[in-house]
Amino acid sequence: MVIKAVKGVKDILPKDIGKWRRVEDSAREVFGRYDYREIVLPIFEKSEVFVKSVGETTDIVQKEMYSFLDKGGDALTLRPEGTASCVRAYIEHSMYHPKGTVTPLFYIGPMFRRERPQAGRFRQFHQIGAELFGTDDPAADAEVMHLLMTFLKTVGARKPKLLLNSLGDDKCRPAFRQSLVDFLANRKESLCPLCKERYETNPLRVLDCKSETCAETVRSAPTIDSFWCDDCADHFQKVRKALYGLNIEYEINHRMVRGLDYYSRTVFEVTASGLGAKDAVAAGGRYDALVKKSGGPDVPAIGWAVGMERLIESIGDSAGEKTNDTAPDICIVHLGERAHGEAFRVAGLLREQGRKVLCPYRQTSMKKQMGRADKSGAKLAVIIGEEEFNKKTMLVKNLSTSTQKEHPIGDIRKIAAEPPA
RNA sequence: GUGGGCGUAGCUCAGCUGGUAGAGCUCUGGAUUGUGGCUCCAGCGGUCGUGGGUUCAAGUCCCAUCGCUCACCCCA
CATH class of the missing domain: 3.30.930.10 (Bira Bifunctional Protein; Domain 2)
Structure with a gap:
């Protein structure tokens, strides 16, 4: 258990x-x-x-x-x-x-x-x-x-x-309390069982009992304002x-x-x-x-x-989570062992520049990673596969317009500063 | 402390008068060799809260117990 x-x-x-x-x-x-x-x-x-x-x-x-x-x-x-x-x-x-x-x-x-x-x-x-x-x-x-x-x-x-x-x-207050006790003393029988207890422990509470009969009984009881x-x-x-x-x-x-x-x-x-x-x-x-x-x-x-x-x-949910403040700015997608290492190097640089970046640990299919990037709410995906790694480039894809462009890897700082639309 | 309702897959739940456990979502793989949202197919995943009893047979009936929940008391 x-x-x-x-x-x-x-x-x-x-x-x-x-x-x-x-x-x-x-x-x-x-x-x-x-x-x-x-x-x-x-x-x-x-x-x-x-x-x-x-x-x-x-x-x-x-x-x-x-x-x-x-x-x-x-x-x-x-x-x-x-x-x-x-x-x-x-x-x-x-x-x-x-x-x-x-x-x-x-x-x-x-x-x-x-x-x-x-x-x-x-x-x-x-x-x-x-x-x-x-x-x-x-x-x-x-x-x-x-x-x-x-x-x-x-x-x-x-x-x-x-x-x-x-x-x-x-x-x-003491005078009020006494007056209330006196009032309830000869009306105890019309109180609910709970209020009979309250009469002993905390007579003031009888005043806001929800029971019909108690409310009726108490209607003519003294109230604090007159004391x-x-x-x-x-x-x-x-x-x-x-x-x-x-x-x-x-x-x-x-x-x-x-x-x-x-x-x-x-x-x-x-x-x-x-x-x-x-x-x-x-x-x-x-x-x-x-x-x-x-x-x-x-x-x-x-x-x-x-x-x-x-x-x-x-x-409730009226003022609930409207803005998606957990969405990253950029999702990294990588393919292959060498690109995996490069991806984390790129992610690190972007984060140092103040960007919120998601970079998967597992080496899974591109389809899978793109799906995750999409669900994350990120605006951009930076794709680094074997090919890009060899060419020292990366693909920067805008996830809402589906347009993508190849950049030299050296453009990272530029992209961090001004993410392309 | 008292009373009602409920405990079945990670989540939301179905499961008839007892006959040997299901769906949706999630997850994994595929249809689509390296490109997301939609769709379709397949798969992973369960000591049916726990213990006992009745029965040929219990998720289902009985008892106990634990947990959750709502309400009472009281309080924010």
Whole structure:
């Protein structure tokens, strides 16, 4: 039995790499427009980095982390998300100096969660993430969402839709949560079995249950907006105003909640079509308390992450491989032992001159080699047979017009510089 | 962790109520001595996921197991 890749992880094959490159390239380009700087973070961290920031009671920490003890006995974890690492690095390198500095960062890389794989969900997946440290200006919230939407439109995500909410902060959220628990307490019987569980573990999640009866039950439940403190309400209104100013369409959903503990105030999510049951392609929000909680100064921050696999899935073939960027400029065709050696000498010279050249190793029939040259998409074939070798010449054939001309072998540089039409 | 669907050639798949494995694409050779795209002919390629059971006989039926996949939980 051949050894196969671990469950839930994928090889990205050469035939698919073009899409990945395009997504990464446009990410870097778009981030540049907003003056974000790339940071490359380690793939594993001390486990506490994630346990503390993501939250001990979350599913990610409780059952999805790839954690292990290394030979020195350190408890390490393959990162399940990027924000925690980014916050750690931000603090470790004192990026908050001088006081008042705003630090825009982005990263691209793999994340690891041990879940059951399904459409758009993997154990090793890739995220493109943005983090903006040092400001709680509502304009920053809107700008960060503008960045995200601009990026998604640039790469051609299908029908991206922005959903917005505010979770309040430490001052006002506890009251909301309590109120919701009270509301559900005497309605538990009308909830689905799953939500009865949620009532205990994460009551906020009952709000966006898909079950008919739960949705009905929850229709009259309290919503977060009526519990916002003045600051949070004000912040939300200013974010909306800024979004309006940037001409960004969005939909408010007060039932939207987050799976990670560190979010406060602004949270958002982008869904796209062309995906499976999970249509969220990106998600993010504000985490004003996290830097301080992680041992840094009291610095507010906001960020988001897009799932690359889901994004690429959503792009589909619409923005697919249109240009044949793998086609060589020139294919060499050779016949006979001596011509074989000469062919590689010629190929080498052409490559030194910057040409993309294909030269077959096997000595097969001319018919075969011409067929390959044709399939490769090359514009020119350079043919060197016994006859040409003896005469120190080569045939240069234009594969689209089928015209060919004999050249002295010394013309190689000329042909490399200006391939004949 | 729970449930559904599927595992047959390198790839996509067919194979009926059990009778000893097929097609297309790819690849190799030929029709066409050293000239590609189209066509035609031939060939290479399979422990039918694995193990067990029923049977004269199993790709087909039964059980187990592994893998893939979709969905639930949760998340990007």
